[in-house]
Amino acid sequence: MEASATQSFSEQCRKIMDQHLQEFLDNRFIKALESGKVDSQALLTYVQQDHRYLDRYLPLYEKLYMAVTGEKVATEPDQDVKEYEAHQILLDHAHTNEDDLVSSDYANSAVTNAYLEHMEKATQEDDFVGLLSIFSCPFDYTYLANHMIREGLIKEDNPFFPWFNYYSDFNHGFTKDVTSLVDQAAKKASPEQKAKGLAAFEKSTEYEVAFFAQALED
Numbered sequence: 001m002e003a004s005a006t007q008s009f010s011e012q013c014r015k016i017m018d019q020h021l022q023e024f025l026d027n028r029f030i031k032a033l034e035s036g037k038v039d040s041q042a043l044l045t046y047v048q049q050d051h052r053y054l055d056r057y058l059p060l061y062e063k064l065y066m067a068v069t070g071e072k073v074a075t076e077p078d079q080d081v082k083e084y085e086a087h088q089i090l091l092d093h094a095h096t097n098e099d100d101l102v103s104s105d106y107a108n109s110a111v112t113n114a115y116l117e118h119m120e121k122a123t124q125e126d127d128f129v130g131l132l133s134i135f136s137c138p139f140d141y142t143y144l145a146n147h148m149i150r151e152g153l154i155k156e157d158n159p160f161f162p163w164f165n166y167y168s169d170f171n172h173g174f175t176k177d178v179t180s181l182v183d184q185a186a187k188k189a190s191p192e193q194k195a196k197g198l199a200a201f202e203k204s205t206e207y208e209v210a211f212f213a214q215a216l217e218d
């Protein structure tokens, strides 16, 4: 399908997610969240790896935000109170807390490192490609959560409902902010940058699936 003049660039990311949605829905970890029962060890693996991931993700976001806007990030994404509350649900079910995640001794998984290296390399090569590589993080969660709630896969009685609900709004928080950065930057991007950006977004989307999956691998 031809991209129309009125279509924002981030709509093309949505189409890529349309193609990958089923892989997320078939994922064992996502299915466990959907059932409301997740092994606490699997959740611990997820929140530990996510802690390591976000630690190296935020500097990339800060650099790319500056590259696109010429300004420093005003509010850091991890200062979002609602996100903190949503995250707390996962920590509780994993029988851990933020201090333990910071101080415990555990190794980065191969998937975590590969995903981080993909984004770091993309960011070194080109700001626009880097931006698209970090966009999957907020966008894919929002797309997935929005779908699962809308389709009734996650209902209010699910213990993880608040976590999904937090991410489900495209016009909120970090997802909204990065979407507008992507659409702003796309106005100045060349066709080649756009093609490479979409490929980097798709690769990150594949890493997002693998990132969930690793929690239930042994």
Ligand SMILES: Cc1ncc(CO)c(N)n1
Binding pocket: 050, 053, 136, 137, 138, 141, 208, 211
């Ligand atoms: C790996 C990963 N992707 C996306 C999000 C959403 O913020 C997250 N916390 N972690």
